[in-house]
Amino acid sequence: MTKPRKRSNLSQYTRNAKRMKRARTQESETERQARLSANRERIIMSRASESSLETDFRLSADSERHRLMRASQTPLERETRLTADHERRILSLASETYTERDSRLTADRERHTLSRASETYTERDSRLTADREHHTLSRASETYTERDSRLTADRERHMLSRASETYTEHNSRLTVDRDRHTLARASETYTERESRLTTDRERHTLCRASETFTQYEERLSNDRIHHSIARALENNDQHLQRLEVTRDNYDLMQQNRDNFLASERERLHESRQVESEERRLARLNADGLWHTLNRMSVSSEDSDESQEILVEYNVLPWVNKEKSAFTYTPLINYTPYALIGGMIVSCPFCNAVKWQNETSGMCCSNGKVHIEILENTPDLLKALLNGDHPESKHFLDNIRAYNDIFWCESNNRRIVYADIQNSRSGISPNWFIAA
Numbered sequence: 001m002t003k004p005r006k007r008s009n010l011s012q013y014t015r016n017a018k019r020m021k022r023a024r025t026q027e028s029e030t031e032r033q034a035r036l037s038a039n040r041e042r043i044i045m046s047r048a049s050e051s052s053l054e055t056d057f058r059l060s061a062d063s064e065r066h067r068l069m070r071a072s073q074t075p076l077e078r079e080t081r082l083t084a085d086h087e088r089r090i091l092s093l094a095s096e097t098y099t100e101r102d103s104r105l106t107a108d109r110e111r112h113t114l115s116r117a118s119e120t121y122t123e124r125d126s127r128l129t130a131d132r133e134h135h136t137l138s139r140a141s142e143t144y145t146e147r148d149s150r151l152t153a154d155r156e157r158h159m160l161s162r163a164s165e166t167y168t169e170h171n172s173r174l175t176v177d178r179d180r181h182t183l184a185r186a187s188e189t190y191t192e193r194e195s196r197l198t199t200d201r202e203r204h205t206l207c208r209a210s211e212t213f214t215q216y217e218e219r220l221s222n223d224r225i226h227h228s229i230a231r232a233l234e235n236n237d238q239h240l241q242r243l244e245v246t247r248d249n250y251d252l253m254q255q256n257r258d259n260f261l262a263s264e265r266e267r268l269h270e271s272r273q274v275e276s277e278e279r280r281l282a283r284l285n286a287d288g289l290w291h292t293l294n295r296m297s298v299s300s301e302d303s304d305e306s307q308e309i310l311v312e313y314n315v316l317p318w319v320n321k322e323k324s325a326f327t328y329t330p331l332i333n334y335t336p337y338a339l340i341g342g343m344i345v346s347c348p349f350c351n352a353v354k355w356q357n358e359t360s361g362m363c364c365s366n367g368k369v370h371i372e373i374l375e376n377t378p379d380l381l382k383a384l385l386n387g388d389h390p391e392s393k394h395f396l397d398n399i400r401a402y403n404d405i406f407w408c409e410s411n412n413r414r415i416v417y418a419d420i421q422n423s424r425s426g427i428s429p430n431w432f433i434a435a
C-alpha cells in the first residue's frame with residue numbers, strides 16, 4: 001500500500017511565500033543571521049550526501065535557471081548584478097585565510113586545466129583573443145603607477161616561480177618559449193621585425209649604459225661560459241644543424257629585406273608619379289642634404305677618403321613632433337620638414353647675415369641698436385688665432401679655457417697672456433695681467 005502523494009498546488013506555494021515574506025520583515029538581525037547560517041548548514045549537509053548524478057542534475061538546473069534569468073535582465077539589472085558580484089568577491093577575497101586562498105587557487109587551477117583540456121582549437125583561440133582584448137583594454141586605462149606595480153608584481157612572481165622550478169621544468173619552459181618565439185617571428189613582417197629589433201637594441205643600450213664595470217665583466221663572462229657550454233654539449237649533427245639554422249635565418253632575413261625594399265621601391269615609384277614639381281624639388285633638395293650629411297659623418301670618422309662608404313640609413317618618418325627635440329634620434333629623417341635654406345639674407349643696417357625666415361628686427365631692431373666697431377686684436381692673440389704662432393695649435397686646442405679667463409679679465413680692460421710653455425708639462429700656465 002502506498003500512501004497517496006500529498007497534493008501540492010500553486011496557491012499553496014503562494015500562501016507559503018507570503019507567510020515567509022511577512023515573517024522575514026519582522027525578524028531581528030540575530031534571527032536573520034541564525035536563519036541564514038542554518039540554511040547554509042542544511043545546504044552543506046545536503047550537498048555532502050548527494051550522489052554525483054544528483055550534483056550534475058542540480059548544477060545543470062542551476063545554470064539553466066541562471067541562463068533564463070540573465071536572458072531576461074535589462075542592461076541596468078545586468079550591470080547591478082555584476083557590480084554586486086564584484087563587490088562580494090572583493091569582500092570574500094579580503095577576508096580569506098592563507099589556507100583558503102591556497103585551496104581556492106588550487107581548485108581554480110584544476111578547473112581551468114580540466115576545462116582547457118577539453119576545449120576545441122576554436123574555443124581556445126576565441127578565449128585567448130578575449131583575454132588579449134581584455135588585457136589591452138585594462139592596460140590602456142592604467143596609470144603609470146599601476147603599470148609599474150603590475151610589472152613589479154609580475155617580475156617578483158616570475159622570480160619566485162623560477163627559483164623553485166626543477167631542471168626539467170626549466171628546460172621545458174625554455175623550449176616552449178623558443179617554440180613560441182619561432183612561431184611569432186616566422187609570421188612577423190619586415191617592419192615588425194625591424195621595430196622589434198630597434199626596441200631590443202634601445203633596451204639593451206639603456207640597460208648596458210647603466211651597468212657598472214663589474215656587471216659588464218660579469219655579463220661578458222656569463223655569455224662566454226653559456227656559449228662554450230652550449231657548444232661543448234652539441235654533437236657534430238647539432239653543430240651542423242646550428243650552422244644551417246643560422247644560414248637559413250640569414251637567408252630568410254635577406255629575402256625579407258629584399259622583399260621589403262622591392263615593395264618600398266614600388267610604393268615610392270607610385271607616389272612619385274603623382275608628385276607635384278614643387279614637392280619633387282623639395283624632396284631632391286632634402287635628399288641631397290641628407291646624403292652630404294651622411295658622407296660627412298662617415299669620412300670624418302675614417303680619414304682615409306678612399307675607404308669612404310655610403311651608409312644606408314633605415315630612415316623613419318618624423319610623425320610625432322610633440323616635444324621631439326627632447327627625443328632626437330638619428331633614425332628619423334628630419335630634413336624634409338626642417339629644411340630652412342641657407343644664410344642668404346643680409347641686414348641693411350648692421351650687415352648681419354641671417355636665415356631667410358628670421359625677422360628683420362632680430363639682429364639690431366631695424367637699426368635701432370648700434371654696436372661699436374671691434375678694436376683691432378692684439379698682435380699676440382691675432383697670431384695665436386691665425387696659426388702664425390708656434391703655440392697656435394695648443395692655444396686653439398685649449399681656446400675655451402683661455403676664453404673663460406679673457407672673459408673675466410676683459411671687463412677691467414686688461415691684457416692677459418700666459419706662459420704657455422709651462423702648461424705643456426701638465427703644469428697650469430702662469431698668467432700675466434698687464435694693466
Ligand SMILES: [Zn+2]
Binds near residue numbers: 347
Ligand atoms: Zn641688423
